[in-house]
Amino acid sequence: MTLEAQILAALPKAVSSLYQAEMAENQFNLQETRKEFEGQITVVTFPITRVSKKSPEQTGEEIGAYLQEHIPEIVGFNVIKGFLNLCISDEYWFNQLKSAYLNPNFGKAQANGRKVMVEYSSPNTNKPLHLGHIRNNLLGFSVAEILAANGNEVIKANLVNDRGIHICKSMLAWQKFGNGETPEASGLKGDHLVGKYYVIFDKEYKKQQDLLKAEGQTEDEAKKNAPLILEAQEMLQAWEAGDTDVIDLWKKMNGWVYAGFEQTYAKLGVDFKKFYYESDTYLLGKDIIEEGLSKGVFFKKPDGSVWIDLTADGLDEKLVLRADGTSVYITQDLGTAQLKYDDFGMDESIYVVGNEQDYHFKVLFLILEKLGKSWAKGLYHLSYGMVDLPSGKMKSREGTVVDADDLIDEMVATAKQRTEELGKVDGFSEEEKTKLYQMIGMGALKYFLLKVEPKKRLLFDPNESIDFQGNTGPFIQYTHARICSVLSKAAYNEQTELQYSGNLADTERDLLVSLANYPAVVENAAQEHSPALIANYVYELAKLYNKFYHEEPILKSEDTLVKHFRLSLSAATAAVLKKGMGLLGIQVPERM
């Protein structure tokens, strides 16, 4: 039982003993004591005054005295207005280091038997990944790691959007204008090559529209009648009819894209256990339509199209199947949701998808609930904000995107330059250098994207480079490297026994108190589906460590017990930094 839990359990007893009143544990409010006051844990006593019928100050004094008497770790307290600040013995904090923080499993929950699927990335195979996808990938990966640390069995899934008219556009443009260009021949990464033709299609398509408009057609007519779009539609039909030429072309070009994605995924450090392909799943969902009709959840309109009426839930009527019997987006998603559940039977299913689809998922989940799917309550849309440029939204077709590969390369190059300027790589082999630059560059990028609350939109200014100082990934990586350096110089031996030898310095106590929070932060991050909580915690911890490092000598401590304690404290901090960063998908170096 943690000390917080002990205090929380003691409070109702205190109230009942002092004031003969009943208060439940959840009516009390514990918080960390603010820096400027003495103590580590604070009880807010305002709520208690209602039953004590005394001033906040007097209530605090009485509760404080009671707690000190009943909980040996509490060695003192002070009362300021409605705040009762409890001083916990230094020895308690010291012992936490020994009994908890240095444990390799610190912050990692026991397996809980729950199964969670995290679907993320879900790219289109007609263009390369951009900064928005990076945010998606990092969020998905990190949330999966955080859930795993909380004892869940996690299945990372990727639903690849490899089908549809947009794919045909790239294929058609390549056929017409590509002259047989291949990644091998041109040296272009496969996904970039395909993306290039997607852009070419759009350009040529616009030209045709302009011609038609010059001939007197309206905007809408021109859009519909341009020969290129008609050809693309024909191609889609031929494809669905099983035309082998089209399918072969699709396979070839998709292969290029996958090879390209694989490289980018590797650089991002993300992985997947299960791939779903829309070309396999796009016909799914029709059973569910039947099911919904027979259950009376859906209804048919005279033209034969199938709908659901969600007006009672404050939403609209929604089409779920076209009159000609073909699926729409939500039909597929209904089917895919069922398929995923049939495959894995998970308790929770998370969709990492941008907030422009909030409405879609609201409807999707509601439909599944109305269909009586027992697993519908475990569905969760992890909605995140767009990454915007100062000029506004990124648009692939118009080429106003920050390309994922370019950005990654740029970050690594900047890391290299910064490191060389600082002259930090003496004695590194070429291989070690390459690895280090990658670690730092990616660390800066990942931290930059993950430290922001997912649902908030994010502004990225390509003209302003991502920082390497202050609240950044490299700052935390640096702190870790710094600790490793001290430990290796001291030939730190973790087997040596820790012995309490007297009072703690303020910075030592602050570090110990902060370390105690790690498991709760990991738990909270899972509940909130928010890697940002981990990022902020890890930053605070690194800051506290640097302060401690600056104020207290470690290697030069006179007392061997103190020296060993400070080394152990350093080791525990390094371990938590490494774990926390690991949950963000960020590696930490031992030297930098």
Add this chain to the structure above:
RNA sequence: GCCUCCAUAGCUCAGCUGGAUAGAGCAACGGUUUUCUAAACCGUGGGUCACAGGUUCGAAUCCUGUUGGGGGUACCA
């Protein structure tokens, strides 16, 4: 029109289910290295928490309204 999300320092962001004098980083200015990595540490300046009401011992936080911005409201995905 309707739905939904957002608004905190010059900039980028924290601020947990309401709690103490609203915090960081960047940028600006000043200081710290014969001592364990200066990608660090310390300090100074910088705020009507968009605005107006309400709820209460207490509101950046909860409620209502207003303004401004994003997204959605497709037989696209």
